[in-house]
Structures are given as structure tokens and as C-alpha cells.
Amino acid sequence: MFNKNQQQQRRADPRLKKCPFCDREVEYVDYKDYPTLKPYTDYFGNIRQRYYTGVCLRHQKMLKPAIERARFMGMLAYRK
Amino acid sequence: MATLTPSSEDTRIYELCVLLPYPMQPKELSEVQNEVEKLFEEAGGKQVAKDVWGRRGLAYKIEGSTEGIFVVYYYDLLPEKMEEIEHALRIMPKVLRHMVVKPPKDYQVVEFSKKYEEWKQSEQSAVETRKKDQEEELRKKMIAKQQRQTKRAEPAPKKVVKEVTEKDEGKITAEIDKLISADELEL
Known part of the structure; x- marks a missing residue:
């Protein structure tokens, strides 16, 4: 067991993740931008928590309406 | 593309996204687009930009169609007239979905039709490269295995x-x- 634990890779510290929107200095997340929205939804169509994606609170609040609008227009799924 | 700024203090910039069903004859398509444009013309709106996305798959069925055509308009319009236009759009039979959004200040128009196609191509090429890499790894493994077997034999x-x-x-x-x-x- 001890050896196994040593072999397993350690998970990166989630606090060290950087917000990808902050790097690009995004001021508005567009609902028409499918390629950028897609990775922030999981297999079932739910919005990924920012703990896992590393998005800052400011951009997560922009992301939510964008994804909801994209869902209404049929670009993203409500539920898979 | 240019930034969007209203022409006068009274008017606002509105962004309208319309979803039309895909199996549609080009005549009908142009007719529906003309109808939408007429609505705005009657209300005294000025078209700033227009972006036709073309055929695209939908995430779920909308009124029986699994594919649709997106059309995005940018209009300079008086805010009082927006309600009438929304009402008219809701009644229009060929429009599956429509949405009016007020873009933020200094919003730059991006042609998402081009961007989406570029993204799709890059995605496809990425998938192909991944497949090639996997095949190469398999080949290397097979060669190594054969060499080991011959050494033993x-x-x-x-x-x-x-x-x-x-x-x-x-x-x-x-x-x-x-x-x-x-x-x-x-x-």
C-alpha cells in the first residue's frame, strides 16, 4: 500500500489555478461564443463549479448568463 | 470590426439573434430575413451589422428540428419600439427562437460564423493528430515487443x-x- 501511494500523482493545488479569462482581460463573456463556453459545462450539461475550472468569481458571474442564453438558443444542452 | 456606439442619445444598440429551422429553401430563408429587416425598418431602426451563421447542429430538438440557421443582427433603435418588434417576432411562424440582448459598452462585433468554423477545423486536426500519435505509439510498442521476442528466441x-x-x-x-x-x- 505504501508503494502504491507513492506512485500516485499528487493533485495540483486548486488555489494555484489561474483564471483563463483574467489572463485575456475579458470584460464580457458572449453567449454566441460556443468554443469558449463548452469547456465550462460538464457531460450532463451543468455549469462546472469554479473550484474545478479555476475561474474567478467575477468571470463566473459573467459566464452563468452567457451559458443560460446559449442553452435557450439551442447551442448548449440543458440536460444530457 | 468596429465598436458599436449609438448614433444619438435617445437610441440604443440592440443585438437580435434569430434561430430558423435548417431544412429550408433559400427563397424562404431570404423571405424570412426580409420580414425581420422590414420590422426594424418600419420602427425606424438602422442596421449596424449582420452575421448569418448558416447550418449548425442544435443541442436538443426545437419544434422537431435538430439543425438550425442562426442569424445575428445589430440594430440602432429607439427603446420604445423594441416591445412591438419582440411581439411580432414571437408571432412569426418560421422563427424557432429569438433573443434580444443589449450588448455592453464598446462592444466589438465578432463574426462567430468564421470563428466557429476555424475552431471546428482545429478540433478535427487535433483529433487526427491524437489518432496518429496513438498509432505511432502502438507501432513502437509492437516493434519493441518483436525485438524482445527475437532476442529471447x-x-x-x-x-x-x-x-x-x-x-x-x-x-x-x-x-x-x-x-x-x-x-x-x-x-
């Missing part, structure tokens, strides 16, 4: 052959005979 029979040569046999028998004869004498 080759050296084993050589040793056996060396031990059982005719010359060796003769030498061994001669030595044994000598030893036996010598021992017998001593005894």
Missing part, C-alpha cells in the same frame, strides 16, 4: 548447438578414457 539454441558439437564430444570421450585408465592403474 535467438541465444537459447546457439548455446545448445555449441555444447553438442562433434568435436567436443570426441574431446570429452578421450579425456574420460584417460582418467578412467589412470585411476584404474593407481587403484
Whole structure:
């Protein structure tokens, strides 16, 4: 067991993740931008928590309406 | 593309996204688009930009269609007229979905039709490269395995052959005979 634990890779510290929107200095997340929205939804169509994606609170609040609008227009799924 | 700024203080910039069903004849498509544009013209709006996305898959069925055509308009319009236009759009039979959004200040128009196609191509190429890499890895593994198997198979029979040569046999028998004869004498 001890050896196994040593072999397993350690998970990166989630606090060290950087917000990808902050790097690009995004001021508005567009609902028409499918390629950028897609990775922030999981297999079932739910919005990924920012703990896992590393998005800052400011951009997560922009992301939510964008994804909801994209869902209404049929670009993203409500539920898979 | 240029940034969007309203022409006067009274008007606002509105962004309208319309979803039309895909199996549609080009005549009908242009007719529906003309109808939408007419609505705005009657209300005194000015078209700033227009982006037709073309055929695209939908995430879920909308009124029985799994594919649709997106059309995005940018209009300079008086805010009071927006309600009438929304009402008219809701009644229009060929429009599956529509949405009016007020873009933020200094919003730059991006042609998402081009961007989406570029993204799709890059995605496809990425998938192909991933497949190629996997195949190459498999090939390397197979070659390595074959080499190991040949290494194992080759050296084993050589040793056996060396031990059982005719010359060796003769030498061994001669030595044994000598030893036996010598021992017998001593005894």
C-alpha cells in the first residue's frame, strides 16, 4: 500500500489555478461564443463549479448568463 | 470590426439573434430575413451589422428540428419600439427562437460564423493528430515487443548447438578414457 501511494500523482493545488479569462482581460463573456463556453459545462450539461475550472468569481458571474442564453438558443444542452 | 456606439442619445444598440429551422429553401430563408429587416425598418431602426451563421447542429430538438440557421443582427433603435418588434417576432411562424440582448459598452462585433468554423477545423486536426500519435505509439510498442521476442528466441539454441558439437564430444570421450585408465592403474 505504501508503494502504491507513492506512485500516485499528487493533485495540483486548486488555489494555484489561474483564471483563463483574467489572463485575456475579458470584460464580457458572449453567449454566441460556443468554443469558449463548452469547456465550462460538464457531460450532463451543468455549469462546472469554479473550484474545478479555476475561474474567478467575477468571470463566473459573467459566464452563468452567457451559458443560460446559449442553452435557450439551442447551442448548449440543458440536460444530457 | 468596429465598436458599436449609438448614433444619438435617445437610441440604443440592440443585438437580435434569430434561430430558423435548417431544412429550408433559400427563397424562404431570404423571405424570412426580409420580414425581420422590414420590422426594424418600419420602427425606424438602422442596421449596424449582420452575421448569418448558416447550418449548425442544435443541442436538443426545437419544434422537431435538430439543425438550425442562426442569424445575428445589430440594430440602432429607439427603446420604445423594441416591445412591438419582440411581439411580432414571437408571432412569426418560421422563427424557432429569438433573443434580444443589449450588448455592453464598446462592444466589438465578432463574426462567430468564421470563428466557429476555424475552431471546428482545429478540433478535427487535433483529433487526427491524437489518432496518429496513438498509432505511432502502438507501432513502437509492437516493434519493441518483436525485438524482445527475437532476442529471447535467438541465444537459447546457439548455446545448445555449441555444447553438442562433434568435436567436443570426441574431446570429452578421450579425456574420460584417460582418467578412467589412470585411476584404474593407481587403484
